[in-house]
Amino acid sequence: MRFVTTLAGSLALLAVTIGGAPAQTGAAAPAPTGPVTTGNLATLCAASLNEEVGHASQAFCRGFIVGVGQYHTEISRPGGRPAIFCLPTPAPTLEAAQASFVAWSGANPQHASELAVDGLxxxxxxxxxxxxxxxxGARR
Known part of the structure; x- marks a missing residue:
């Protein structure tokens, strides 16, 4: 439980940092102000590194993906919950997974308003x- 509290605090701090940067620079940030939705996350993940807030957006995106992935790994260990997904070997790069999520989100706009963890x-x-x-009993 302490890990979840620490993770939530870290994500909140990152969101405040991302949200505070545009006021200092004058750029508009895509950082969500409420619950992070699938659409918000896809927007952050799709941000260009050439944009003023691109690095912060990409860092939030990748941190979110890694956090959800690590949490999934922990809860789906033997004796835990059934796995929701199974990564291939070798596992995709974070950049490839990020691009795939952005493409999936664009092709599935019906999930844009869901919580980001659900869409992910x-x-x-x-x-x-x-x-x-x-x-x-099935025949092979």
Whole structure:
């Protein structure tokens, strides 16, 4: 529980930092002001590094992806919850996963208003499905 509290505090600090930068520079930041939605996250992930707030947007995006991925790994260990997604070996790069999420989000606008964690897990489940075991008694 302490980890979740620390993670939430770190993300809040990052959001404040991202939100504060435009006031100092005059640029408009895409940082969300309320709950982070799938659409917000995709916008942050799609930010160009050439934009004034691009580095902060990309850092937020990648931190969010890594955080959700690590949390998923921890809760889906043996004896835990069933895995929602299964990464291939070798695993995709963070940049490749980020680009894939942005593309998926654009192709699935019906999920834009969902919480980002839900949209990210929907994307991961669709992109990296877990192998299914044959049903008991099924013929091979």
């Amino acid at each position: 897990l929907r994307w991961a489940a669709a992109t990296y499905p877990c192998p299914t075991a044959p049903a008991r």
